[in-house]
Amino acid sequence: MRRSPVAPVDVPLRLWVVLARAFDAVERHSRASIARFGLGTTEFGVLEVLYHKGELPVCDVQRRILVESSSTTYVVDKLVKRGLVRRRRTASDRRVILLTLTTAGRRLIGGIFPAHAQAIRSAVAALPARQQAQAARLLRTLGLGAAERLKGKEIRAAADGPALS
Amino acid sequence: MRRSPVAPVDVPLRLWVVLARAFDAVERHSRASIARFGLGTTEFGVLEVLYHKGELPVCDVQRRILVESSSTTYVVDKLVKRGLVRRRRTASDRRVILLTLTTAGRRLIGGIFPAHAQAIRSAVAALPARQQAQAARLLRTLGLGAAERLKGKEIRAAADGPALS
DNA sequence: CCAAAGTGTTTCGAATTCGAGATACTCGAC
DNA sequence: GTCGAGTATCTCGAATTCGAAACACTTTGG
Numbered sequence: 001m002r003r004s005p006v007a008p009v010d011v012p013l014r015l016w017v018v019l020a021r022a023f024d025a026v027e028r029h030s031r032a033s034i035a036r037f038g039l040g041t042t043e044f045g046v047l048e049v050l051y052h053k054g055e056l057p058v059c060d061v062q063r064r065i066l067v068e069s070s071s072t073t074y075v076v077d078k079l080v081k082r083g084l085v086r087r088r089r090t091a092s093d094r095r096v097i098l099l100t101l102t103t104a105g106r107r108l109i110g111g112i113f114p115a116h117a118q119a120i121r122s123a124v125a126a127l128p129a130r131q132q133a134q135a136a137r138l139l140r141t142l143g144l145g146a147a148e149r150l151k152g153k154e155i156r157a158a159a160d161g162p163a164l165s
Numbered sequence: 166m167r168r169s170p171v172a173p174v175d176v177p178l179r180l181w182v183v184l185a186r187a188f189d190a191v192e193r194h195s196r197a198s199i200a201r202f203g204l205g206t207t208e209f210g211v212l213e214v215l216y217h218k219g220e221l222p223v224c225d226v227q228r229r230i231l232v233e234s235s236s237t238t239y240v241v242d243k244l245v246k247r248g249l250v251r252r253r254r255t256a257s258d259r260r261v262i263l264l265t266l267t268t269a270g271r272r273l274i275g276g277i278f279p280a281h282a283q284a285i286r287s288a289v290a291a292l293p294a295r296q297q298a299q300a301a302r303l304l305r306t307l308g309l310g311a312a313e314r315l316k317g318k319e320i321r322a323a324a325d326g327p328a329l330s
Numbered sequence: 331c332c333a334a335a336g337t338g339t340t341t342c343g344a345a346t347t348c349g350a351g352a353t354a355c356t357c358g359a360c
Numbered sequence: 361g362t363c364g365a366g367t368a369t370c371t372c373g374a375a376t377t378c379g380a381a382a383c384a385c386t387t388t389g390g
Contacts, residue, residue, distance in 0.1 A: 011294055012286040015301040016191060022308030023188040024231045026181060028315055040346080059368055066189045071347050073370055095355045095368045121177040126310020129176055131303055136180040138292060138300040143187035145291020150193055205376080224338055236377050238340055260338045260385045 026123045033119035037112050042067055042075045044116070047084065047109040050101045055088075057096040084108060191288045198284035202277050207232055207240045209281070212249065212274040215266045220253075222261040249273060 027041075034044045045065035050056060062072040076099065079085040084105030088098045101109065124132060192206075199209045210230035215221060227237040241264060244250040249270030253263045266274065289297060 010282065010286075011297045011301065012289045013282055015289055015292075015297045015304070016195070016285050018301050018304040018308055019184075019188055019191060020231065022304040022311065023184055025308045025311035025315060026184060029311060030181070032315075042346085057368080058370095062368095066185065067346095068348055069369070070349075070371080074346075093356070093368085097369065117175065117178055120181050121175075122314065123311045124177045124180055124307060126313070127180075127303060127307050131306075132176045132180045135300065135303040135307065136176065136183050138296055138303070139180070139183040139187040141296075142289060142292050142300065143183055143190045146187065146190035146194060146288045148291070149287065150190060150197075207376085222338075223340095227338095232376095233378055234339070235341080235379075239376075258338085258386070262339065 026120070029119055029123035030116070033116045034112075036115075037108075039112075040075075042071065043079060044109075044112075046072075046075055046079060046099070047101065047105060048113065050085065050099055051106065051109045051113065055098050055100045057090075057098055059096070061099060079105070191285070194284055194288035195281070198281045199277075201280075202273075204277075205240075207236065208244060209274075209277075211237075211240055211244060211264070212266065212270060213278065215250065215264055216271065216274045216278065220263050220265045222255075222263055224261070226264060244270070 031041055034041060039047070042065055046061055049061050049064050053060075058072060058076065059069070061076075062069055065072065065075075067075075076085060076087070080087060083102055086100050086102050088100065090096050090098055127135060196206055199206060204212070207230055211226055214226050214229050218225075223237060223241065224234070226241075227234050230237070230240075232240070241250060241252070245252060248267055251265050251267050253265065255261050255263055292300060
């Protein structure tokens with residue numbers, strides 16, 4: 001009677017699977033929490049970043065909410081139309097557009113955020129605090145490493161692609 | 166001179182942020198790896214599940230690829246049109262539709278999978294094997310717990326919603 | 331056997347996201 | 361200064377995803 005009838009399980013692949021599943025499950029909590037207030041995930045993301053970091057260029061916001069630039073424009077447009085966010089030009093660099101919360105926007109996110117934070121706490125509560133911190137450390141390393149390798153690949157692809165085709 | 170000028174950082178929120186970032190970074194590797202072969206993430210997901218598990222009902226496939234049922238129909242349709250997957254009815258339960266790879270589908274995914282697995286290994290290589298296993302354990306607990314709490318909430322919402330409105 | 335509740339799959343329309351490519355601007359090398 | 365590469369933002373069309381609801385079938389409990 002063998003212990004492992006098929007394969008000794010590929011650890012990296014297993015990590016990727018459980019990472020995706022964990023993200024999905026927690027994201028559903030997050031989504032549900034946010035949906036209560038009539039916002040989408042990325043809309044909430046924009047408001048939250050501006051709430052905690054203050055006025056920021058679109059590109060900085062984009063990096064934090066993990067969607068492409070064209071999607072960011074779309075989301076910001078909606079928030080501007082709803083009177084929650086304002087666009088403003090800078091003198092220092094005329095390419096960038098700064099985003100700020102309006103008073104209404106600040107009031108909205110300020111009222112929502114605590115409940116949302118609570119929802120996230122409950123979502124990850126299967127791990128005790130100590131293990132949450134440990135998981136966070138490991139995930140940070142994992143994420144930074146993956147992002148780093150990604151940058152390398154992009155550069156290689158950009159150099160190879162046009163040159164070799 | 167204080168150690169922590171602002172806040173002592175909320176561990177659950179930080180965990181959620183690094184989880185999302187790690188997922189995003191690894192997912193980009195995965196996406197890029199899969200795109201080389203002219204497939205989308207979910208298309209690949211369907212092929213891979215069928216490759217490793219054999220013939221399966223649509224609903225089983227759906228649970229594993231983490232998209233809603235309507236999206237599953239959409240993706241399976243595309244794969245059927247491309248001649249990679251076949252739909253088949255069962256006598257035992259006439260509601261379910263079984264999915265299988267065609268010969269072409271099996272050949273395709275069989276040729277692709279090793280390279281993809283390699284891409285994933287490289288994506289998560291920032292963590293040594295020991296820590297990968299540790300992260301996988303923590304994420305498994307986290308994901309299962311979050312999914313569990315989610316089920317509870319849905320039931321509560323279904324009971325509350327219609328009754329109280 | 332029947333009704334009601336539950337499950338598996340699909341349809342449809344709307345919302346979101348992406349990718350490629352414009353546009354406008356900055357910066358560094360020459 | 362000016363050319364070219366790089367950056368910030370936006371536009372547009374296409375692909376993907378979702379949610380709600382329809383439909384077909386099965387199961388459960390009288």
